[in-house]
Amino acid sequence: MEILRHRPVPASAVFFGITRRCPLHCKHCSTSSMLDSEEYPEEMFRRFATTFTTGNRPEFVLMSGGEALLRPRLVKDVADISRAVGARSHILSGLYFAAKDKNYATTGRIPRSLRPAIDAVDHFSASLDFFHEEEVPRKAVFRVLRELLEEGKHVSLQLTGTGPDDPYLEGLTAEVRREFDDRVPMLVAPVSPHGRADAWLLKQVQLPRTTVDPAPCSVSAWPVIGFNGQVTACGNQDVMDGKVPLPPHLYLGHINKDDWSVIRERSLNNPMVRAIRATGPEYLAERYGSGKPGCAAGGYCETCWVLSKDEAVPRAVRAAADRESVRLVEKRTEELLVEAGPLTFAKQYGITRYAELVTLGDTSARSLV
Ligand code: SF4
Incomplete structure (x- = not known):
C-alpha cells in the first residue's frame, strides 16, 4: 500500500533490473528469462546506489529480475546502501530455491546463502500464479512466506491470471486469505503480453483501448534500470527488450555515467x-x-x-x-x-475485482476502503 501510494509521484522510487537470469521456465515470463540470459557487472548497480544521498534519494528501491536472488550479495548491498540514506527496499522473487527439484522440499528452510539478502530488504514479495506453480509448488511458496511472517517480515504476493473470471485466481486468492488469516497483501494483475507470453496471449486477450481524453501515465513516474544499466522512464518490456526501438523521449541515461541526481532531474523535468x-x-x-x-x-x-x-x-x-x-x-x-490512493492504481493496472486485496495485512489502510 505504501509503495502504491507513491506510484504517481515522480522519482519517488527506482526499479533495479538486477539480472535477467532465472532458473525457472514459466510460460508467461515477461522478460523471457533463462539461466543463461544476460547479466551485467554487479559493480555498475552498486555504484549507482552509492549516489543516493540523505538529501536526494528515492523513497523506495525496487529490485527484480529475472530472479534477483541469483545475486544475493548485490541485493544485500543495494538494500544496505539504500537504508543508510533512509530509502526502503523491496524485492520480488519467484522463489526458485523452493522449486520442485531443489532440496528445499526436504529441508523446508530458506537456504542460508540467501538469508543475508532477504533479511536486508524491507519488504519481500513473491510471484505466484498458474505458470509459477508448474515450477514451484504452492505449498512451498506458502512455507517460505510463513517462515518470513513468523519472523516479523513484511511480505506480499504478486499474482497474475487471465482476468476477473479466471477460476484459478478465485481459488488461489481465497486460499491465501484463509491460510494467512488476511495478513498477506496481494496485487492481482492480468498476465501481460510480453516476453514468452506474447507468443500466445495476444491471440486470446483484447488489449485495453483508451480514448483521446487525457489519461495520465503513472507508470512513467519511476525510472527503470534495465539489466544492461540503461535507464528509461518506464519499464515497458517491449522497449526494454529492444523489440521496439527505444523512443528517445523515454531515455533517461545510463548508470555507468549518470548519478541518481541526474536521473532524478531528467525524470522530473x-x-x-x-x-x-x-x-x-x-x-x-x-x-x-x-x-x-x-x-x-x-x-x-x-x-x-x-x-x-x-x-x-x-x-x-x-x-x-x-x-x-x-x-x-x-x-x-x-x-x-x-489523493485517489493506491486502490486506484491497483484497479487501473491490476484486476479491479481483486484490487482491495492489496490492503490486506495493513489494518490502518483497510479502514480507508
Ligand atoms: S510506453 Fe511507458 S511511458 Fe509510454 S505510455 Fe506506455 S507505460 Fe507510459
Whole structure:
C-alpha cells in the first residue's frame, strides 16, 4: 500500500533490473528469462546506489529480475546502501530455491546463502500464479512466506491470471486469505503480453483501448534500470527488450555515467515524460500531432513509442513545457492521483475485482476502503 501510494509521484522510487537470469521456465515470463540470459557487472548497480544521498534519494528501491536472488550479495548491498540514506527496499522473487527439484522440499528452510539478502530488504514479495506453480509448488511458496511472517517480515504476493473470471485466481486468492488469516497483501494483475507470453496471449486477450481524453501515465513516474544499466522512464518490456526501438523521449541515461541526481532531474523535468505523465500519449498525439500518415498508432503504449517520430509533438510539448498553466496542470494531476490512493492504481493496472486485496495485512489502510 505504501509503495502504491507513491506510484504517481515522480522519482519517488527506482526499479533495479538486477539480472535477467532465472532458473525457472514459466510460460508467461515477461522478460523471457533463462539461466543463461544476460547479466551485467554487479559493480555498475552498486555504484549507482552509492549516489543516493540523505538529501536526494528515492523513497523506495525496487529490485527484480529475472530472479534477483541469483545475486544475493548485490541485493544485500543495494538494500544496505539504500537504508543508510533512509530509502526502503523491496524485492520480488519467484522463489526458485523452493522449486520442485531443489532440496528445499526436504529441508523446508530458506537456504542460508540467501538469508543475508532477504533479511536486508524491507519488504519481500513473491510471484505466484498458474505458470509459477508448474515450477514451484504452492505449498512451498506458502512455507517460505510463513517462515518470513513468523519472523516479523513484511511480505506480499504478486499474482497474475487471465482476468476477473479466471477460476484459478478465485481459488488461489481465497486460499491465501484463509491460510494467512488476511495478513498477506496481494496485487492481482492480468498476465501481460510480453516476453514468452506474447507468443500466445495476444491471440486470446483484447488489449485495453483508451480514448483521446487525457489519461495520465503513472507508470512513467519511476525510472527503470534495465539489466544492461540503461535507464528509461518506464519499464515497458517491449522497449526494454529492444523489440521496439527505444523512443528517445523515454531515455533517461545510463548508470555507468549518470548519478541518481541526474536521473532524478531528467525524470522530473524532461518535457515529454512530464507531458506523458500528465495527459498520456494518445492525448498528446491527438492535440499536437501533425496528422501525417504513419504518425498515428493503435493503442496507448504503441502511440507513445512513435510520439517523437512526429516532430510536431515534441516541438509543441517543449514549447508548452515552461508555461505556468502547464506546470499547474501537471502538479494538480499528480495531487489528484495521490489523493485517489493506491486502490486506484491497483484497479487501473491490476484486476479491479481483486484490487482491495492489496490492503490486506495493513489494518490502518483497510479502514480507508
Ligand atoms: S505510455 Fe509510454 S511511458 Fe507510459 S507505460 Fe506506455 S510506453 Fe511507458
